[in-house]
Amino acid sequence: MKYETGKTYEEIQLGEVASFSKTITEFDIYQFAGICGDFNPMHVNEAYAGKTKFKSRIAHGPLTQSLIAPVLGSKLPGLGTVLLELCCRFRAPVYINDTITAIAEVTEKLDEKKWIRLRLTWSNQNGMAVSEGHAIVMPPRPL
Amino acid sequence: MKYETGKTYEEIQLGEVASFSKTITEFDIYQFAGICGDFNPMHVNEAYAGKTKFKSRIAHGPLTQSLIAPVLGSKLPGLGTVLLELCCRFRAPVYINDTITAIAEVTEKLDEKKWIRLRLTWSNQNGMAVSEGHAIVMPPRPL
Amino acid sequence: MKYETGKTYEEIQLGEVASFSKTITEFDIYQFAGICGDFNPMHVNEAYAGKTKFKSRIAHGPLTQSLIAPVLGSKLPGLGTVLLELCCRFRAPVYINDTITAIAEVTEKLDEKKWIRLRLTWSNQNGMAVSEGHAIVMPPRPL
Amino acid sequence: MKYETGKTYEEIQLGEVASFSKTITEFDIYQFAGICGDFNPMHVNEAYAGKTKFKSRIAHGPLTQSLIAPVLGSKLPGLGTVLLELCCRFRAPVYINDTITAIAEVTEKLDEKKWIRLRLTWSNQNGMAVSEGHAIVMPPRPL
Numbered sequence: 001m002k003y004e005t006g007k008t009y010e011e012i013q014l015g016e017v018a019s020f021s022k023t024i025t026e027f028d029i030y031q032f033a034g035i036c037g038d039f040n041p042m043h044v045n046e047a048y049a050g051k052t053k054f055k056s057r058i059a060h061g062p063l064t065q066s067l068i069a070p071v072l073g074s075k076l077p078g079l080g081t082v083l084l085e086l087c088c089r090f091r092a093p094v095y096i097n098d099t100i101t102a103i104a105e106v107t108e109k110l111d112e113k114k115w116i117r118l119r120l121t122w123s124n125q126n127g128m129a130v131s132e133g134h135a136i137v138m139p140p141r142p143l
Numbered sequence: 144m145k146y147e148t149g150k151t152y153e154e155i156q157l158g159e160v161a162s163f164s165k166t167i168t169e170f171d172i173y174q175f176a177g178i179c180g181d182f183n184p185m186h187v188n189e190a191y192a193g194k195t196k197f198k199s200r201i202a203h204g205p206l207t208q209s210l211i212a213p214v215l216g217s218k219l220p221g222l223g224t225v226l227l228e229l230c231c232r233f234r235a236p237v238y239i240n241d242t243i244t245a246i247a248e249v250t251e252k253l254d255e256k257k258w259i260r261l262r263l264t265w266s267n268q269n270g271m272a273v274s275e276g277h278a279i280v281m282p283p284r285p286l
Numbered sequence: 287m288k289y290e291t292g293k294t295y296e297e298i299q300l301g302e303v304a305s306f307s308k309t310i311t312e313f314d315i316y317q318f319a320g321i322c323g324d325f326n327p328m329h330v331n332e333a334y335a336g337k338t339k340f341k342s343r344i345a346h347g348p349l350t351q352s353l354i355a356p357v358l359g360s361k362l363p364g365l366g367t368v369l370l371e372l373c374c375r376f377r378a379p380v381y382i383n384d385t386i387t388a389i390a391e392v393t394e395k396l397d398e399k400k401w402i403r404l405r406l407t408w409s410n411q412n413g414m415a416v417s418e419g420h421a422i423v424m425p426p427r428p429l
Numbered sequence: 430m431k432y433e434t435g436k437t438y439e440e441i442q443l444g445e446v447a448s449f450s451k452t453i454t455e456f457d458i459y460q461f462a463g464i465c466g467d468f469n470p471m472h473v474n475e476a477y478a479g480k481t482k483f484k485s486r487i488a489h490g491p492l493t494q495s496l497i498a499p500v501l502g503s504k505l506p507g508l509g510t511v512l513l514e515l516c517c518r519f520r521a522p523v524y525i526n527d528t529i530t531a532i533a534e535v536t537e538k539l540d541e542k543k544w545i546r547l548r549l550t551w552s553n554q555n556g557m558a559v560s561e562g563h564a565i566v567m568p569p570r571p572l
Contacts, residue, residue: 021327021331021333021334022324022325022330022331023317023330023331023333023343025312025333026312027312027313027317028316028318070325097332099331099332099333123301125332125333
């Protein structure tokens, strides 16, 4: 069996962009809570969340953040990528039924280690950047 | 209905520590792939992963990272916390059936904004730090 | 422990009918995406799907199709059935909250192999056939 | 927001191939049973399955089949594809922990309707074709 592989360090260009989009549903928030164990009422208690400044349940920050994983793992660099560092600043709440687009842009090639630095942005359906951050990844080598 | 609340900015002490532990299972990795859309073969293809330097399927980095969420959201500061920034460096692979302990320690109180900075460590059952990072959070205020 | 068993080849009559119904929810579509890895925006991105001719997210074709499995596996022929062939033509979209009825009708008994051929129809709550197809199965033999 | 799009009818070449691989786990089989309602003991009852000729629980045929969805929906033709017909013959059992590769190859371009016919093969980690079939799809047009 021969596997496809993502882009190698040499193939990746500064400024390259890739993205992944998904509508965040109640299902996602509840599944995520069930995996990570974060049952903060802001996420899973509508009666509580309705009384806060957010007015309704919001997605876990790391759930939103995780939508960058298929970008890095399947597109840029793609299959075989190893994630080394991931940072995220959460700017605005993500509500149930918001459609989030996670975008990665290559901003630096680290020649010594052959690692890639990417600027990350997570936007909602209105084009608002709900989160921003960066990742450092090791692109795949052919098996 | 009166809700519990986490520690306020004033109550939180420098050096305070809290943690959350979970054995990462195949179930967790497959659920996580299903939420975030990352089906990188390193995570869901044993035939492929077995040929890589990791020798077996590994957990998504953001999955390991997410185990800090119940620490911040339920313990330190606790219920009502808003996560502002989350950074993580992935040092070593997490395998199916590894038991991960996510630890947060208060390292700084940001007086102007009343935010808290915490050092984060994720260790496996052998005491190896598989990931390290930090978070900045806004502690809860009573409703 | 003695198990129930489905109908044997000899017991099955031409023209016999069985069905299974379920309301397809957002939960089903998101779970299904998470199992099979198909995050086509038609299924999980409302902002995208809203701009297409379908106007909203639709179920994966193979998800609709899978509702025939409990018919074949639990009713006709029933427990112990082995599915040999499954074909489906997708005629109309299935939306979140559509109630789908999967119907199997015995159309042929293949005497040499003792296999059964069934006509399959999947209808929505308005009686529209959203999909049509056929299956060939090997009925159970008692243990 | 501008979306990526898959290959158009004109761009697709006869003989093009794409694939998707995943290790089928107990989790997948149980989740699939929970979506489609097929609790045939061959899939979810080890005590029963152990006494059959298969010797152990096997995956639902439509679960194996569904792994072609991300190939058609994300690679060939890719985003925006509409699935019109899907046929599958199940040749050999798929067991828990088998790694299945779903492969699609373009075998025909239907000029009048601008549809594509693809030969489908599902192989396990030993290279055995556990299933074979075909699909007819409508490739995406740009929004």
